[in-house]
Amino acid sequence: MGLQIGRPWRQPDQDFKWQKETADQLLEEINEIRPTAESGLNNFNALVLGIRGHGKSALINSFASIGVGRKTTVCNAAPKIDSVTTHYRTYQFLGNLDQCVLGDTTGFILSTDIKPFLDDIKLILKGHVKSGYKFDPDKSISPEDEYYEPTPGLSDKMHCVIIVSECGQSYELHASMTVNIKSIMDTIHSLNIPVMAVLTKADILSEKVKFSIDAIFRCKIIEKAVDLTAKQLAIPVSKVFPVVNFEQRDHFTWKESIPVLIALKSYLQMAQLHSHNADGVVHQ
Template identity: 30%
Template sequence: LLELRILLHGPAGSGKSSFINSVDTLVDAVSHDSFTTEYKTNKIQKGEPGTFYPFVFTDIMGLEKDTNKGVGVEDIKLAMKGNIKDGYKFKPASTISKDDHSYNNNPTLNDKVHVLVCVVPANTIHLLSNETVTKMRDVRLAARDMGIPQLAILTKIDEACPEVKRDLRNVYKSKSLKKKEFSVSLGIPLNCMFPVKNYHSEITTDDNIDTLILSALRQMTDFGEDFVNNLYRPTSSLQTGI
């Protein structure tokens, strides 16, 4: 059974793990931020134990400006191709070698990435270093060349705009959250960018938070399904979202 693989990448601390936990919150638990250091596949459980939704999130170490910190761009490219096994601990100073026991020499369609999601914090996107933005661009161009659809989610929108913090429903009216500026910075079209607020200290679910998360999630799965379906129709043009 094919599971859509959604790979989340972006700067360290942008909220990748929190987004995964927030999706899970719609079903069960409350999230906590974490700084991921390994290649980790996350399944989302349905109501009954042992049953899962037909998509998985792959979380990776965050990008950082220094060459010897954060995940390497080449490792992300290999991950998109399905060459990295679950549990691989990233080494910022070096790319995984083919001799590593976590290197997957024969990736299946299930191992490959079907959707690439760039996760960026709306409140500090303007502070991203040129080096980090360049790394994100390299990843985006590699995904484009592979035909992998991609989109972006803007996290921490409540910290970026007081009006949104007061009422999440103001997100689409906010002058502080100009998606056009973010689109230019990231090189991702406006219609492929989704503002979200992750769960943090909330002890109950919130319809307004859920609406934004589900909107982004629906687009991710739609993109992934289109990509996989197009693999079986080689004459069709791929919907890359770029």
Template identity: 30%
Template sequence: MRDSSSKHASPPPSPTFRKPWREIPWEDKDTELQYLRNYKPHRDIHHLRILLHGPVGAGKSSFINSVDNALRSRITGRPLAEANASASFTKKYETYKIKKGKPGDFYPFVLSDTMGLEMKEDRGVHPEDIKLALKGRVKDGYTFNPASKLSSDSLYYNAEPTLNDKVHVLVCVVPADTAAQLTESFVKKIKDIRETASHLRIPQLAIITKIDLACPEIQEDLKNVYKSKYLKETMEKFSQLVGIPTNYIFPVKNYSEEININDDVDSLILSVLRQIIDFGEEFISNMET
């Protein structure tokens, strides 16, 4: 005999909200792109410096590559990024420029990549090196040493940093599948770096990567990003863990398997890049020489 109660069973709750909990101008990719192409720092510096940090395999190098793709409207393949890395692909402190048009013409902002943070105390980038980079003390090409920070007598120590050497925006990059499950020691590392940045008044925000791999609804349609209940909960938990407000946390999908430009991928990348630039512009306008 059939169970009559099954006729009245409630449907499973939807994994998405009916309306997005944050708006994004999906149709205004060209407007965002033009804004970034027209941007010039309102101060006599060569560029805004954006420093990326976060756990191993979070997608820091892939984000730089994706920014390059979005701004140049083609798959560029630079810088290289290793897929599914169990150890940090980035070993050195490297700063990347994005080509703008003619040879020698670059966007007036740069992205500095760092070795990944790791859960264990003696693995990954030394947090003190991130702090030194914030102050402009680390020269490009420095090889990170998990066991010790950069020494002041090293050839890679910048004793007299200029405004161009100092970091103007700090960006924490974390993957969606682990953002809400960071260990206590890992959270302590992030908070320690954040405290130094706050003391220097450097603006901070976070990027949540690999959102399509963590949420089937987003994988099905990237425009579900701000309808996803899973992602909203993940961002809220991450915010509570590290203290970055949710309105300073932005989800992106990096280019990974695509061989052609995708407008929706670009829209997310360009929207967060504009936020980064606006944060940095406000900082350099107010910073002391």
């Protein structure tokens, strides 16, 4: 059956192959990326940020599913006009991924003033906001709020940021979102936290990917989306990961898990490096 697909634009590893052993090995490697005893950490925290409805919660569910080896749902993901996620919540996974803590945020809207949201994000990154806090579009959290943590430790801070964006939207983002995205990136960089991007919905952008996931690293249109996102966010192309979340399916196989595993491994490696270099002091 001949869907034309070219040479791979990404080779995740020198002898990378689409086979079950690759997925097994990735999972094994991921399982071994854990905080050192000296770091005083039990978990690697990542904050998931992005535009409303682009698949942040779905990505967290995909990671959680990988952890338990079957499709599972830890947070609500749905096609709604209003934001589905309204609270900041952290999720610790079970199974193979119990070293991962993912923070889910409400999606921002490009056209609105996101100053209060940005202030909240800065405080979340620094560890000042407890899980369960409800975002208020009109104001950011105050030190009197019951969800405000006045004296965060290293384990309350974020060790990595994952920007989630739909593959198909990367073409449109440039003009409309530069100001807000730039403010978010400036905030992240000012705290020296590593950042990567996950491009969701590769199956919607590419028929070839929809037909077979192993086209994802060969499809030109996906490559272009990755390049554009890297430019827009000013991060390396190698830190932009296209995926298809498991949300629309009843179960997933090793094949579908490979792109998600590659993104997951990168987050853990970046967080590990960051916490290794952190001096244990929480900078205010």
